[in-house]
Amino acid sequence: MDHKLAEEMIELAIEQLKYAYTPYSGFKVGAALLTKRGKLYTGCNIENAAYSPTNCAERTAFFKAVSEGEREFSAICIVGGKDGVLTEYTAPCGVCRQVMMEFCDPDSFQIILGTGKEQYEIFTLKELLPRGFGPGNLS
Ligand code: THU
Numbered sequence: 001m002d003h004k005l006a007e008e009m010i011e012l013a014i015e016q017l018k019y020a021y022t023p024y025s026g027f028k029v030g031a032a033l034l035t036k037r038g039k040l041y042t043g044c045n046i047e048n049a050a051y052s053p054t055n056c057a058e059r060t061a062f063f064k065a066v067s068e069g070e071r072e073f074s075a076i077c078i079v080g081g082k083d084g085v086l087t088e089y090t091a092p093c094g095v096c097r098q099v100m101m102e103f104c105d106p107d108s109f110q111i112i113l114g115t116g117k118e119q120y121e122i123f124t125l126k127e128l129l130p131r132g133f134g135p136g137n138l139s
Pocket of ligand 1: 022025027028029044045046047054055056057058078090091092093096
């Protein structure tokens with residue numbers, strides 16, 4: 001992953017924090033998802049009074065993209081923090097890792113965790129979801 005692109009994705013993910021709907025946790029998350037063709041889709045977390053219908057920022061980005069015909073992805077950037085203040089990396093929850101497993105190659109899909117444009121680390125999906133269960137298991 002080129003540093004300039006990582007910076008662009010972090011900037012875009014941070015911009016999404018303002019849209020996060022978090023009346024219950026106050027924990028705001030933003031995501032920027034890159035398709036293999038180079039298009040970026042954004043997402044924020046959207047909470048719900050019944051709690052469990054809450055959608056994470058990563059899944060919002062994936063579902064927006066897939067609902068518009070995208071199926072191939074190369075990277076996602078995730079930022080988050082209480083009241084939108086970025087102090088630590090926000091790693092994707094297990095459900096989001098599983099959604100990534102559906103559409104992404106675990107060896108090459110890059111997950112960028114950042115707290116700012118100059119502070120980030122990149123992991124593959126395989127590193128965050130070792131021995132994941134995916135479409136290949138059913139074929
Ligand atoms: N959340 C995300 O959006 N992404 C993550 O990777 C972790 C958790 C959201 C869900 C909920 O709105 C809030 O953060 C607290 O769990």
